[in-house]
Amino acid sequence: MDISYQNEDKKTGRITMLLKDSNAAFANALRRAIVELVPTMAIDDVELVKNSSALYDEMIAHRLGLLTLKTDLKGYTPRDECTCQGAGCAKCTVQLTLKAKGPCIVLADELKSKDPKVKPVFPETPIVQLLKGQELELECTAVLGRGKDHIKWSPGLAWYGSEPTITINQEKVNKDLYPPQIFDKSGKADKKLITGQLVDAVDGVSDAIKVEYSATDFLFNVEPWGQLNAREIVTTALEILGKTFTEFETKLGEAK
Numbered sequence: 001m002d003i004s005y006q007n008e009d010k011k012t013g014r015i016t017m018l019l020k021d022s023n024a025a026f027a028n029a030l031r032r033a034i035v036e037l038v039p040t041m042a043i044d045d046v047e048l049v050k051n052s053s054a055l056y057d058e059m060i061a062h063r064l065g066l067l068t069l070k071t072d073l074k075g076y077t078p079r080d081e082c083t084c085q086g087a088g089c090a091k092c093t094v095q096l097t098l099k100a101k102g103p104c105i106v107l108a109d110e111l112k113s114k115d116p117k118v119k120p121v122f123p124e125t126p127i128v129q130l131l132k133g134q135e136l137e138l139e140c141t142a143v144l145g146r147g148k149d150h151i152k153w154s155p156g157l158a159w160y161g162s163e164p165t166i167t168i169n170q171e172k173v174n175k176d177l178y179p180p181q182i183f184d185k186s187g188k189a190d191k192k193l194i195t196g197q198l199v200d201a202v203d204g205v206s207d208a209i210k211v212e213y214s215a216t217d218f219l220f221n222v223e224p225w226g227q228l229n230a231r232e233i234v235t236t237a238l239e240i241l242g243k244t245f246t247e248f249e250t251k252l253g254e255a256k
């Protein structure tokens, strides 16, 4: 099997990779490892000292939990694998504090983190609006966790599809049946222009354009939420899969 990077969208950070000589089982294992097993930082515990805002304590805690936090995987260990055995320590958790007085809109940026590397990815995210005289004061704990326990720890979206091969019989193409985007300036259907959703749009319309899907090659996409970049996500997911398979092999050996 071979993995190569095909395309990277600078704005969203989304990458497309080609998994060559692979199979659907592996592509799906990689997808699940990305969504459920690659750890990220998220707020998991909130202690409200003062809250005279219009939102209930639970609502504020929920909003804080869903903030995406920049994650430093080298500096932290998932809490359930940590030497503190889940109690919480500096290797698996970070403290953040917030203090605000109205009138204002409290933004994610106002959270003060003990570790400057762990901070909100989108500082402009509003948490709550405070009117004159209203106050909010809280302390929270961010924990390195995984998407299988709560989706707030998931690092992004992952999806894949079989790589299509397109064959065009130019003489047979009826222009009225196909989307205009697939034709070049001279009016000829162009394979290079048939990408993304257009592949589905031309598939099965007539014999003129044939789409065949590979059983061994997959186009695999990863769109990060921002805690980690797409390459970090893929590398970490592959490491986790490797470890899981080795563990499985060892246990299988012991069972004999």
Ligand SMILES: [Zn+2]
Pocket (backbone or CB within 6 Å): 079, 082, 083, 084, 085, 086, 087, 088, 089, 090, 091, 092, 093
């Ligand atoms: Zn710990």
